[in-house]
Structure formats: structure tokens, C-alpha cells
Amino acid sequence: MPIRPEIVLRGAVALTYAALQIALVLTASLRADGAFGFRMFNESSSVEAHLFREVDSPSGQGTVREAAPDGKWRAHDASGAWHRFSWYDRVKSGAIAGLDAKVHASYGAAAQVDRLHAALDDLAAHVPDDTETRAFVLEIAVMKNGRRPVPVTFRAEVKH
Amino acid sequence: MTLGRWTSWLEKQGRTEVLGAMRIAIGCLLFAQAFDAFRELGQIGYFGDMFHMPFISERYVPSHVLYTYLLDARLLLAVLVAIGIQARPALAVSSLLGIWTLASDRLQYHHNRYALLLYAFLLALTPCDESWRLVGKRASADETGAMWGVYLARAQVSLVYLASGGSKLFDPDWRSGLMMHGRFLEYGYQAVDKGVPQPIVDFFSQPFMTSLVAKGAIGSELFIACALWSKRLRRVALWWGMLFHLTIESTSSVELFTWVTLVAYAFFVTMDARARTFEADGSTRLGKFLVRAMRGLDWLSRFETRTWKGDDVGSKHVVVVTGRDGKRVTGIHAWAVVAEATPLLFPMWAPLALIASFRS
Structure with missing residues (x-):
């Protein structure tokens, strides 16, 4: 059965969103403030x-x-x-x-x-x-x- | 994941009542966030006129006038979200405008602000506008919608814990408790200011205790990230997470983070409605009061609430609760079921369930 275009769109949005968020978390150490990486209470400096x-x-x-x-x-x-x-x-x-x-x-x-x-x-x-x-x-x-x-x-x- | 499972996940339907209640809460939090930014604009001035650090090119940073309109728009959109007028587009636009602000000045970036904007965006992908509308047509009794956005939001909540706990786990200063020790020494006064007794703060400031607390915090975050996906452990994870965040709230200044996270926990509620029954003896004042109170507290539409239907169980008790599994319970067992499904009473769930487990 062919997949409805609406479902394809939902899948594309979900995959893009998830990939973006995972990429932002994994690359947080490249940013001095760790922005978008959810590293809460990272230091007491x-x-x-x-x-x-x-x-x-x-x-x-x-x-x-x-x-x-x-x-x-x-x-x-x-x-x-x-x-x-x-x-x-x-x-x-x-x-x-x-x-x-x-x-x-x-x-x-x-x-x-x-x-x-x-x-x-x-x-x-x-x-x-x-x-x-x-x-x-x-x-x-x-x-x-x-x-x-x-x-x-x-x-x-x-x-x- | 096979293509079949993938498409069935994207097509899955659920009831919308929980999402409607979440929409109102997120709308209020978005309003609070925009209002804070507005107040800062009045007190400090437009960020572009002073030192700021944009993520994006300076030419895409909103001008003073545009930024003021942008904040006006965010306030208005938050109201639309809360009352349910064009709520989904309002959520999406509100989220994108907020992210634009953060991208224009990373000095305004805070994890809690970003998390709220992400949850608002994800809520826009759900049928959150089908119920709890304060204006317009009332939702029909069997309102359902696609739940794929809910699953995506659950993944986001889990990712936040995984990122936070994971980064701590790989940080030797965190693992050893060095960071936590410094935090207690530097910020212990905040806990005292918020009413935590000094001897308790002193006790937890000892190196051994801070090491233990650090390991506990890492373990808690990783446990919550994983256990949220287990049907058996989910409510334990939510309860523990709530306790974890309320402890942080009472000892630190974290802006809206506690409330944003507690609202996001509702993404993990089973998307059904009134699958449980709460019955009370309508012939007594207490019974009538309990029914009214339950209706007021049942924000997530977990209970069918009614006064007594005379039967053999009810005759000996003030309250009878029927769980999702059809089992009728009374006394402390009933209150454990009520606490489990009622946001304001949820902190009492674990102690009640524990006591109930000792009583047959």
C-alpha cells in the first residue's frame, strides 16, 4: 500500500528535527557556552x-x-x-x-x-x-x- | 525500525485532552518568558545598542523597533496559545520568534528558555487545539488526533536528560563531586535564603556528601532519560524527576526550568481520557466536596467523576475509584490511584502507593 504524502511529510519533519537536536547536543563542546547542548550546572567555576x-x-x-x-x-x-x-x-x-x-x-x-x-x-x-x-x-x-x-x-x- | 512500524507510529491516534491542558500551561510559560524579555527591554534597553553576541550575522539581528514588535507579537501569541485561538500556528511562530531572539544574542541564551521554545514547537505538531479551548466551539466527546508529535516531544525530554547526565558522566570534576562541592560552598546561601535550614546545607556541603549527591544526580538524570520509555518504570521516573526538580527549584535560581520540565512530563501521560472512575458518596457533605474538588484538580481528564451509585462496595466507603484495568479500590488504595493521575497530588503518589502495598 502506498504511503500517504502526509505521512512522508511527518516522517521527514521528525527525522530532520531529531537529527538536528542530536547534532546540537553532540557538538555542544565546540561552543564555549555549550549552547543548545543542555549541559545543566556544568561547572561551579x-x-x-x-x-x-x-x-x-x-x-x-x-x-x-x-x-x-x-x-x-x-x-x-x-x-x-x-x-x-x-x-x-x-x-x-x-x-x-x-x-x-x-x-x-x-x-x-x-x-x-x-x-x-x-x-x-x-x-x-x-x-x-x-x-x-x-x-x-x-x-x-x-x-x-x-x-x-x-x-x-x-x-x-x-x-x- | 521497519517501514510498517515507522508508518504506524506516524499514524497513531490518541485523545487530545492532555495536550489541551498542556497548551494552556505552555501558553502561560511563553507569556512569562516574553514578559521577562519585555521588562528587561524597559529596564536595560535594547540589547542591540549594547554589547551582545549574535549566533547569526549582525544584519539578521532585529532592529530596536522590530525587536519591540517582536516582543509584542510573542505576548499576543502566548495569549492566543493559552486561550486556544489558532493555537498551533501561534505556538510554532512563538517558538521560532523566541529562537530568533536567542540566535540574535547568545547572552540571552539559557537552557530553560530554549527548552520551552522547543516544547512549544513540538506541541504545535500535536492536536493540542482540539480541547480546552476557552473560546470557540467546545471539543466533542471523542476528540482524537495524530500523536507523532507527542512521541517526538517525549524523545526531546529524554534527550535533555541524556545530554545533561551524559555530559556530567564524562566530566571527571562532576563524577568526583568536585563541581558539586564548589556549588554547595558558593550557592549554599541561596538554599538558606529559600528556607532550607543551615545545618542541612552544612551537612550536604561535606566532601563525602557532595560526592554522593553528584553521583546521585548523574544516576537520576540517566535513569529518568531511560525509564521514561518503560511502561513499568515511567511513573517512578516521573515521580523521581519531579522530586529532583523541586529540590533544584528550592535550592537554586533556574528561571522557569522546573515548571517547563514538569509541564513537559505530561507528554508521557497516556493519551486517553476518563479511563478511570472516581465515585463518592453524594449523600454526605464530604462526598459532594470530594467530587467537586476532584473535578477541579483533574486537569488531565483522567477520571469520570460522579457521586455515588449505590452498590455493595460503595456502601462502606466515602470514595471508590475504578482504575484503568477495571479494578475497584477504596481507602488508601483509591487515594494512591487518585494521586497517581492528578498533577497537584502526584508528589503524594509514591508514599501512598508504598503504604497501600502493605495493606491488602
Whole structure:
């Protein structure tokens, strides 16, 4: 007896859906946050991140690193006017760890490091009124499942 | 699987009452999810104006205006789902819009949000609009429809547990209890905040206990993933799973995950209607009250509920329940059958069934 087209369609939808979901679960480790992989409570890791700026050295040779406590700093624009800046001007999602405090790494240490790295690049691309900062540096201490901190550093040059 | 079995699986029919009740619950959860996103839009602003991480190309990320309309649409669709107007298309569109949002900003991704959107999509493949409509025509008494979407949804629920338990099993930190120990130390305060006594949290924070709890969690997830497919073990898996999720709910912040999963458990209910009978003595106040209460609690249409039909069994008891197998039971046996088939009373099923097993 020939199979009705409606049944063929149902079978195609079911197989496609199942194949897609299984593929997403099996490839979850390829994504830093394991998205679509249902790896619940995957870690109890923490991160502690500190933001620094690289500005021109007063000696005129090279740059020096300045801390930006709590992700905040002040800098001149091209006309010489002062502006206040903050890491949180751009980074508002609660999915990203805050600065200068040890916080839980939501979705795991790798996910947080990946997010913080991307956030740093985003920050460096969005400070047009800061003519002083040459680059941002993020120093992160990664504590995977309560282990000793492992330092990770990212640097992003400001696009003036 | 042979072609014959495959096609019979795709053609299988079942009653739609359970799916209708699920549709209302999923509609409410979709509304809550969209409402949260709307509130976030008001409090924090449009995600596209700040740092975000899209899975898709930036040009496919909705603009501020479009995103606002999209949230409006998701709220409206959730209402349509709940009340049963064009519910299946509304479920599918609601799910796809939600997935588009997650794809536009992975910072908004959470397993529970994604799981809800998947269950909404799968529910759209079922005849969930045939019953429990709050407007429009009432369902006829013998409303049935194709159940292939239900089986697909069951596979999805099972896959979630398999993925979660499997990933933990292959993770040495999880197997050893190291992760669980860290979690108790870091998040024990959340359990205390939710009312769990400090000494209990302290007791479970010891390395030996966290190792045991970790192994128990892995075992539970893998057991649920497999046992859901066994007719004999299914209700045990559902009961254990419910306990497992309520424990997580009482000790952690998991957004809607507990409720999404408990609603998805209804995919495993046998898709029939009123296959059991609940009878109570209508000559007493208690009997009348129990019949009314049962009608109110029987969300999954498991019982034919009526007041007394005088007979030899009923004369000595307030309640008589007839199971799906036709066996008439009273007393604690009856309440075990009631608890087994009633969502709100289901937590009491295992203790009642255990006590009943000691009484002939």
C-alpha cells in the first residue's frame, strides 16, 4: 500500500528535527557556552576580572598601564573636554561577570572567558570620545571548579 | 525500525485532552518568558545598542523597533496559545520568534528558555487545539488526533536528560563531586535564603556528601532519560524527576526550568481520557466536596467523576475509584490511584502507593 504524502511529510519533519537536536547536543563542546547542548550546572567555576588601559607614557616613549577601578575611567576627547567612561556603558547583560570581584562563571569558565574577551573587543571599538586610551587590557583569574586561579590576559587596541 | 512500524507510529491516534491542558500551561510559560524579555527591554534597553553576541550575522539581528514588535507579537501569541485561538500556528511562530531572539544574542541564551521554545514547537505538531479551548466551539466527546508529535516531544525530554547526565558522566570534576562541592560552598546561601535550614546545607556541603549527591544526580538524570520509555518504570521516573526538580527549584535560581520540565512530563501521560472512575458518596457533605474538588484538580481528564451509585462496595466507603484495568479500590488504595493521575497530588503518589502495598 502506498504511503500517504502526509505521512512522508511527518516522517521527514521528525527525522530532520531529531537529527538536528542530536547534532546540537553532540557538538555542544565546540561552543564555549555549550549552547543548545543542555549541559545543566556544568561547572561551579569563578572568575575575577580587572580592566586596565594603556595610555601614552608621560615620558613620551611607549605606553604605561593604568588601572580602571570598577571599569571606570576619565579621558579627554579630541577637543580637550573631559569624559567619564565605564565598562558598563556597553556591558549591561547579567550573563557577563562583573569586574574587580570574584563572581560565578555562568555557563562555565570557558563561556565567561569567551564573553569577557568579546566584551573587551566591543569596548575597544566603542570609545570614540576617548583619545587617550591606546588599548584595553583585561586580566582574568579563572578558578575552574574551585581550583587555584589560572591567569588569562586579553588586549584590545582602541580603534580611533 | 521497519517501514510498517515507522508508518504506524506516524499514524497513531490518541485523545487530545492532555495536550489541551498542556497548551494552556505552555501558553502561560511563553507569556512569562516574553514578559521577562519585555521588562528587561524597559529596564536595560535594547540589547542591540549594547554589547551582545549574535549566533547569526549582525544584519539578521532585529532592529530596536522590530525587536519591540517582536516582543509584542510573542505576548499576543502566548495569549492566543493559552486561550486556544489558532493555537498551533501561534505556538510554532512563538517558538521560532523566541529562537530568533536567542540566535540574535547568545547572552540571552539559557537552557530553560530554549527548552520551552522547543516544547512549544513540538506541541504545535500535536492536536493540542482540539480541547480546552476557552473560546470557540467546545471539543466533542471523542476528540482524537495524530500523536507523532507527542512521541517526538517525549524523545526531546529524554534527550535533555541524556545530554545533561551524559555530559556530567564524562566530566571527571562532576563524577568526583568536585563541581558539586564548589556549588554547595558558593550557592549554599541561596538554599538558606529559600528556607532550607543551615545545618542541612552544612551537612550536604561535606566532601563525602557532595560526592554522593553528584553521583546521585548523574544516576537520576540517566535513569529518568531511560525509564521514561518503560511502561513499568515511567511513573517512578516521573515521580523521581519531579522530586529532583523541586529540590533544584528550592535550592537554586533556574528561571522557569522546573515548571517547563514538569509541564513537559505530561507528554508521557497516556493519551486517553476518563479511563478511570472516581465515585463518592453524594449523600454526605464530604462526598459532594470530594467530587467537586476532584473535578477541579483533574486537569488531565483522567477520571469520570460522579457521586455515588449505590452498590455493595460503595456502601462502606466515602470514595471508590475504578482504575484503568477495571479494578475497584477504596481507602488508601483509591487515594494512591487518585494521586497517581492528578498533577497537584502526584508528589503524594509514591508514599501512598508504598503504604497501600502493605495493606491488602
